[in-house]
Amino acid sequence: MWNRPRFDLKVRLTLRVAAISAACFAAISAYFLITADRAAHARIDSIAAIVAKSLELQQGKVQWVAAPRADFPNLDPVAAYVMTPGLCLAVRGTDGDMLQRFCSGVPPATPPPQAFTAFYRSLFDPGREAARPVIVRGAKLGDAVVWLDPTVQTAEAWHEAGRLMLALAIALPLLCVLVYAALARALRPTHMIRTGLERVAAGDLTARLPPFDLAELSAIRDVFNHLAESLDTALAERNELTRKLIALQDEERRHLARELHDEFGQSLAAIRALASSARQTAAQDCPALLGECDGIARTATGMMETLRGALFRLRPPDVEELGLVASLEGLVAGWNGRSRGETRFAIRFDGTFETLPATISANLYRIVQEALTNAAKHAGATKVSLELTMRPEEIALAIDDDGRSADPAGKSGMGLLGMRERVAALRGRLSFEPGPNGGSALRVVIPLAAADRPVLEHAA
Structure with a gap:
């Protein structure tokens, strides 16, 4: 019969708690990454709106004073207020050419692992741009374009995920230790239950379990004690019945021994006596029958020896x-x-x-x-x-x-x-x-x- 591998209940429950906790941490990390990605896109959308409005004001001012300036579009005024590391601002003309582009420097940082970079970029598409049209008096002059450097956005996501992973690395082992200790304390009575079962299996039906704090273990205790009492009673009744049956068997053996001794034994003794008498008669009148008389005597003697052995076993x-x-x-x-x-x-x-x-x-x-x-x-x-x-x-x-x-x-x-x-x-x-x-x-x-x-x- 195939035996399945056995695992400690405390270890199994602790591993399940650890798996559930890790899944919860993973869900929380995913939630934070999704929230951070949406916040980043909302931020660059708002910056793109601000840049587009600023360019519209610049163009409106130029037309109002009737003195076109050669530095339009100018992103310096708005960049001074909205620029952060990795943020890029640009103005794209109606023909698709970039009229002006401005990107802030990327601060030196530890790059995230390549596996995380590939995973993050496959899910969230970092570096996606946000564009808002620049319209003055109903005419579109171009688009205000804003985006974040993919490397910076991925590094920020890794920084957030890294903090959660650090918390998981610290909290998960501690949680497993606490859960295992709590389970070991709660399941300590199972050793007493096992000892009681081993005593019953060895034939000690006086084994009883004490009360337990847990309701589930108390129910097991009640069933165990009731079972032990029932088995003890049933075994006592069975032993009493066995005693009576074997006593009856022994009485039958004694009765059979008396019958064999009184009836069969006397018959064999009579056969031997008759064989001896017949031999004496044959010796005088018919010597040819001496062999048969001796054979009858030997057979009777052998049967008497067998009878003595049977009587010895019976009595x-x-x-x-x-x-x-x-x-x-x-x-x-x-x-x-x-x-x-x-x-x-x-x-x-x-x-x-x-x-x-x-x-x-x-x-x-x-x-x-x-x-x-x-x-x-x-x-x-x-x-x-x-x-x-x-x-x-x-x-x-x-x-x-x-x-x-x-x-x-x-x-x-x-x-x-x-x-x-x-x-x-x-x-x-x-x-x-x-x-x-x-x-x-x-x-x-x-x-x-x-x-x-x-x-x-x-x-x-």
Whole structure:
């Protein structure tokens, strides 16, 4: 399954705030650039109107005194009042020729970057001229033309944009730090929520979340606590049902063992007795039947040995009287005796088990019994090792074998299901995985506090 990359929520929200802030700064910068461009065009339009009016007055004065002057048009009087760096004034005749032109000097300044210059000129067309006609007594004498030097206008725009970019460079990191700190503080309870979920996932249904300041997190807290309580109740009910079902199963096993011992066992004993009697008769009257009588006796003997093994599995030794250690040692010795060298079983104990509660001892014996059966019969293991370790607050069981780790009967059969049910009823943990060097590895951990809860009864 494809895994999408995961990002920290604080980082993601901070980046989004930074992106929105940068977009706002860009919009503000665009607004200022557009406003500055419109103000510049409005200014040169007004200057062009002033220049045109001044030239009309000059021409009117010349005609009024009837003494034409050779210096018309003269832009010096109006230039003294309106000239700024980069501003150009001109008078264009009716034939298109420039009659007079006057431009102020451009002050030395740091030129803007070429990228900004190209971007600005593609959008705003700096240097565009503003023209106003010069009309005297209904006759057009020419046009008053005003424009700004493109370099100066672009540099002024860059100066304005540069101040905004400097403000952005200072404010944006500071804003990101403040937003991240605020989010980290607001989302601090999520660590507690995660810890609570991990405890529930590990089987600790007593985990509860404290109240939170945020309404959204408080809603999560209410749902979490309600879910944990519901799961705890459901698990307790399930464990009680499991206890009753397995107790019923053990009772059925005891009943079946009694029936086999009383009925089937006596029948086999009678068959052996009859075979012995028939052999004695055959030895006197018909020696040819001696082989058949011996075969019947051997078959009955084999069936009785098989019956003893079945009765032993159905009715194990009393763990309360013998103790868990002696019972497991006897179980392992019995498997070693029946294996005839094909499978070797080894067991090791670490700790003191005399004070172990009887409920845990009885169920551990059943778990080990089922695990050994799976390893020997279903997984085909040739070597099985068991280790039982007593810890301060729990008891751990480890069983490793070299059999077929993918055997369905060992993984999903009724044996493993029964072990899981017993472990769950004891509020423990069970894992069944392929071993590091092949085979299978069964791990069981049962808390000693499970003895204080309603758990499985000991099956004698």
